[in-house]
Amino acid sequence: MIAPTALELEEARRIRQEEVLHEYNLWDDLTRSNESLAALADAIKVVDDLKDLRYKAEEAKLITQLADMDIINHQLFKQAYKASLDVSKFLDRYEMSKLLNGPYDKEGACVTIQAGSEAIASEVWAEKILCMYARWAEKHGFMGRVVEKYPFKGGGVRLATIEFESEYMYGYLLGERGTHRMVCNSLDGSGVDEVIIFDLSCKFYALLNCFLTLWIMSSLQACSARVDVIPLFLDGPVDLHIDENDIEISSWSCEDKQPGCSSKPAVTVCHIPSSITVQSSGERSHFANKIKAMNRLKAKLLVVASEHGVSDVRRIKRGAVASEWDHETREYMFRPQKSVRDLKTGIQLLDLNSVLDGNIDAFISSHISFRQVR
Missing domain, CATH: 1.20.81 (Receptor-associated Protein)
Structure with a gap:
């Protein structure tokens, strides 16, 4: 037959x-x-x-x-x-x-990249990670849109959010969640210029670049960016009721936290029982940012509840999310050998520049297969 x-x-x-x-x-x-x-x-x-x-x-x-x-x-x-x-x-x-048969694998994805607090180079590293995902989407014809970006005046970004409005993006990118660490074991400063980019348009910035490069060399091993991935529901709002007494909403201006940025009415929403906090600042109005922040919070709560096996989001334990956020996902070696090692699956690629140019399909495929086995 x-x-x-x-x-x-x-x-x-x-x-x-x-x-x-x-x-x-x-x-x-x-x-x-x-x-x-x-x-x-x-x-x-x-x-x-x-x-x-x-x-x-x-x-x-x-x-x-x-x-x-x-x-x-x-x-x-x-x-x-x-x-x-x-x-x-x-x-x-x-x-x-x-x-990809998980409950939310078919949805789009909202990816947030946040620079680590170890060194100034982390801001530039965070931007490289952002560009890596943007290039990956471009190569595959997926719809990716940077909706939030907090630039650092020395180069790079403190925090950025990119939304992928194509099917199965959450399933593809879920394995990217965690800490992406850049490692440079060189003590002679070689390789530093590959990561740190400053405006050298005048002598002052050139001199500043020299001082900062020497200072950053000692902390390059700790340079990192943290990535979070939540579903972006493509067919409409998230179907989840949250008690008003369980949330705390605060408003602020982007300009207050990031001088030089446009004064957008940003919104932060905190789910008090779980301490999960999300924000939105990419929309033009306070109301629109509030709606988007609430949708992100609901998406995050649904994912955490599913992963922890609880039926009621109020039963999510405080600190349950922090452990996932801080788990190390990948190491990017600039010295002595340019390579990338995935710590969850053990996959290692020897072409660092290719990975940073968006060629991450090997990691994505291995993560999907790893989830099936697990």
Whole structure:
């Protein structure tokens, strides 16, 4: 018996979803109806993608046959090569999507990068981590948007938030959560200029750069950036009720905490029982920032509750989140050997510059596989 193809399996799934919708009145249970409609839309999209994939594979096969007959030109070769790349990328995504079966894996992602407190170089390192994720999204055609950025006048950022509004981003990027540490074991200062960038437009800043470089050399081993990842719900607001007495909302201006920044009405929301705190400053109004901060808080609470196996967010223990935030995720070695080591899975890559340029798929895939085994 011949095993069914992926397209046949997905077609069967689409038919089952259509039958489910026909079995009951959509207005009887709106929650169930929305879930069924979303599942049907997902099944239809996968079927369409697989049909497109089959077309590209057949196209590449035809061009290969023409090449054997010596009736092909350079343009057709390029077309076949592009089609084969498209097929390979889709197969990788399709395989990963089948492994991403967590409760929020299909959602978008809100990624926050915060510079460590060890040294000035941490701010520049945090910006490099931000750029790494932006480049990764750009290479894959994902929609990534930097919504908050607190620059440091010596270079880099104190804190930045980037939102990925594509499906499965949370599942892909969940493994990035934790501390990303930059390690430089060189004592002669070599490699420092690779990390620290200052404005050398005048002699004063050039002199300041020399002093700061000497001072920072002693603390480069502790340079770090902390990354947090929460779901960005794509289909609407988070469905979670929080008692008003359990939250504390405060407002402040970005200019108060970061001189030179535009005076945006930022909002911080703290969940008192768990001490989980989030903020939003990327929107233009206080109301919009409050709504976004509340959505981020709800998303964070849902994730923590799921990970700790509690049904009521009020039962989340204080300090439960801090341990995850502080866990070391990855080491980036600048000296003596340029390499990157993932501490959760043991994966090590020997091309540091490539990783910082956004080529982190090996780490993402290994994290997804690691979660399945665990």
